Structures are given as structure tokens and as C-alpha cells.
Amino acid sequence: MGHSILIVDDSTVIRQMVKKTMDIAGLDVGDVYEAGNGIEALATLSDHPVAVMLVDINMPTMNGIQLLTRMKKNDRLQHIPIVIVSTEGSKERIKELERIGIFGYLRKPFQPEQLRDVLAPLLGVKENGTADDDDADDGLF
Amino acid sequence: MEPLTTTTLTTVFSDVLGDLAFMFSDGDEIDPSPATLWLETTIGYKGPATGMLKLWCPSEFGVLLAANLLGIDPEDDDAESKAPDAVREFMNIVCGQFVTAVHGTESVFDLTIPATRTLDQMPDFLGSDDEWASTLTVEGHCVQLTYTPGESADHP
Numbered sequence: 001m002g003h004s005i006l007i008v009d010d011s012t013v014i015r016q017m018v019k020k021t022m023d024i025a026g027l028d029v030g031d032v033y034e035a036g037n038g039i040e041a042l043a044t045l046s047d048h049p050v051a052v053m054l055v056d057i058n059m060p061t062m063n064g065i066q067l068l069t070r071m072k073k074n075d076r077l078q079h080i081p082i083v084i085v086s087t088e089g090s091k092e093r094i095k096e097l098e099r100i101g102i103f104g105y106l107r108k109p110f111q112p113e114q115l116r117d118v119l120a121p122l123l124g125v126k127e128n129g130t131a132d133d134d135d136a137d138d139g140l141f
Numbered sequence: 142m143e144p145l146t147t148t149t150l151t152t153v154f155s156d157v158l159g160d161l162a163f164m165f166s167d168g169d170e171i172d173p174s175p176a177t178l179w180l181e182t183t184i185g186y187k188g189p190a191t192g193m194l195k196l197w198c199p200s201e202f203g204v205l206l207a208a209n210l211l212g213i214d215p216e217d218d219d220a221e222s223k224a225p226d227a228v229r230e231f232m233n234i235v236c237g238q239f240v241t242a243v244h245g246t247e248s249v250f251d252l253t254i255p256a257t258r259t260l261d262q263m264p265d266f267l268g269s270d271d272e273w274a275s276t277l278t279v280e281g282h283c284v285q286l287t288y289t290p291g292e293s294a295d296h297p
Contacts, residue, residue, distance in 0.1 A: 010254070011226055011229065011230040011233075012223065012226055013207060013210050013211060013223050013226045013227045013230055014230050016211055017210055017211065020211075020212065058233060058252050058254065059254075060254050086237070087233055087234045087236070087237025087238065087252070088237050088240075088250070088252070089237060089238070089240075089241040089246050090241070090246055090247070090248060090249045090250060091246045091247060092247065092248065092249045093249050096249075107237075108161075108234045108237070109157060109160050109161040109234055
């Protein structure tokens with residue numbers, strides 16, 4: 001049984017793409033939950049424990065940085081590894097995120113192997129996962 | 142003469158389109174199609190500098206973009222229903238890449254949430270002599286990209 005994961009992004013298209021990319025990358029993923037913003041993510045986390053979160057920054061209602069800050073103040077949530085998946089490329093912004101405590105950062109658009117590289121230490125790769133770099137290049141993202 | 146920022150925007154737009162959706166500019170400019178619905182998508186950025194990007198595209202372009210992003214057939218109902226979302230996210234990525242290409246990676250910029258509205262008639266394209274507008278043909282669809290420096294989209 002793979003690890004459960006929560007994808008937080010206001011774009012349903014991106015959430016679907018990330019799910020497909022994780023599959024292409026051969027990652028050992030169990031249940032996949034989705035949230036459209038930080039508030040929805042916190043509600044999901046109250047019902048479902050997850051092993052990893054992929055979080056966008058630029059979202060309405062509660063953005064990724066606000067979500068991250070809230071989680072770091074919560075004893076139950078502060079240890080969940082968070083990978084930021086965002087279009088932003090500011091070095092200062094990334095340093096700020098590292099200070100708050102992220103596990104990794106992926107800039108959109110990214111290739112399946114980049115997602116695999118950042119998530120594999122957390123999730124592991126399926127025994128029959130065949131996503132070598134050549135296969136990964138065929139991916140959409 | 143086209144300013145450097147407009148050239149940069151055109152390059153970023155084409156690169157993201159190719160990398161993300163395997164869609165490519167055709168090079169040959171065609172007349173925009175007057176018979177279709179159009180999507181207008183805007184996104185701004187704020188920080189040491191501000192600016193706004195706007196994309197006008199036929200709704201069919203959005204459907205094709207959604208289909209390519211999701212790996213589904215353009216005839217699939219999902220492609221049509223997710224077209225505005227696909228164009229919004231595409232412009233979000235274009236804006237993020239454009240900001241660092243023009244302003245560098247040292248400063249922090251906040252992007253606004255991209256917004257899309259449907260136009261039931263063809264927008265009034267800016268002429269080719271407009272220094273901040275770039276008109277491209279992508280997979281047979283004519284689109285126009287506009288950069289407005291010093292202005293940000295008025296949505297959050």
C-alpha cells in the first residue's frame with residue numbers, strides 16, 4: 001500500500017496533471033486527496049492523515065505560504081513533508097519557504113523525472129515502476 | 142520596434158506552450174477568426190515593479206490546450222469544460238517565467254490570481270505597430286498577447 005498524498009492547487013487541470021505525472025514517474029502512491037486552497041487543505045487534513053503534500057503558492061482564500069505557516073504552528077501537522085510546486089522563481093521567496101520549513105521546491109513547468117526525484121525519498125518507487133529518464137521524457141508535465 | 146520585454150514575453154509564451162502542452166507557434170500570421178467565442182485572461186504581478194499580461198484566444202485554443210495538458214481528445218467534454226482553467230494556469234506559469242526573465246530572481250514578486258472571461262465577439266486586436274502587443278498563430282489559432290508595464294490586474 002502506497003503513501004497517501006494531498007495535492008493543493010486551485011487548478012483542477014494541474015491537480016489532474018500531477019496525478020498523471022506521479023503515475024508516469026512510477027511513484028508508490030496510495031490515496032490521493034485534492035484541495036483547491038489552504039482552507040480546503042486544512043479541512044482535508046482533519047479527516048485524512050497524509051504522508052506528503054504538494055502545495056501551490058498562488059491560490060485564492062488561503063495561499064500556500066499562509067497554509068505552510070499555519071501547519072508549522074500545529075503539533076499534528078508540522079511534520080508533514082511539503083513540496084512547493086509553483087511558477088515563482090524568486091530566490092528570496094524560496095529562501096523564505098526554506099526558513100518556514102519545506103521539504104522541496106519544484107518550479108512549473110517540470111518534467112516527470114524532476115517530480116520523481118523530489119518525491120522518491122518520501123514515497124519510494126514501485127517495484128514495477130519503469131519510469132527511467134527516457135520514459136519520463138514522454139510525460140506531459 | 143518591438144521592445145525587449147515584448148520579445149521576451151513572446152519567447153516565454155512559446156517556450157511554456159511547447160514544454161507544457163506540446164503546442165507550437167506556426168510562424169505564419171493568420172487573421173483572427175470572428176465566428177468563435179473568445180477567452181480573455183489577465184494576470185498581474187506586484188513587487189519592485191508591476192505589470193499585467195493579457196491573452197486573447199479563441200475558445201477552441203483553450204479546448205486544445207486543456208486536451209493536451211490532460212492527455213485527452215479535444216472532443217472530450219472535459220476538454221471544453223476545463224478550457225478556462227487550463228488557460229488561467231498556463232498564463233500563471235507564463236507570468237511567473239516572464240517576471241524572472243525580465244526582473245531577475247533576486248526580488249520577490251506576488252502574482253495575482255489569473256482571471257478569465259468569455260467574450261461573445263472577437264476582441265479588437267491591437268495593430269502590429271503596437272509595441273506592447275504580440276500576435277501569434279498557434280496550431281491554426283490566432284492569439285494576441287499584451288504586456289502593460291506599471292499596471293496590475295485589479296483582481297486579487
